[in-house]
Amino acid sequence: MNSADFFVMLMLALGIAHAHAKLPPPSPEEQAAMEQRKAAQQAQLEKEKKQLEAAQDRVVQHYRKTKGKSADGGDGGKVKEENMPKTTKELPGGVGPKPTQPQSGEAHSAPAK
Secondary structure, three states: OOOOHHHHHHHHHHHHHHHOOOOOOOOOOHHHHHHHHHHHHHHHHHHHHHHHHHHHHHHHHHHHHHHHOOOOEEEEEEOHHHHHHHHHHHOOOOOOOOOOOOOOHHHHOOOOO
């Protein structure tokens, strides 16, 4: 075994032992400081949550004011017929062969030469 290999193995063993070492429990002052930090973070989170809800309420009020209809009333959010795309205006089965308009013979003919 090479001396460099032995040195690497020794360092790995010391590193593993160091990684598994336990820290002492925090002192009462440290625990009090941690509790204060947690309380401050919780207060900040509540403040940001209220600000977010207020901003969302403002956006909803602006949307209702500019669009003219509320979410709880009106026409139920239906889009006017003239604003619908052509494919949604057509009745189901409105395209393709019909008994009054049979399919053309070109659809079944051989390819052009």
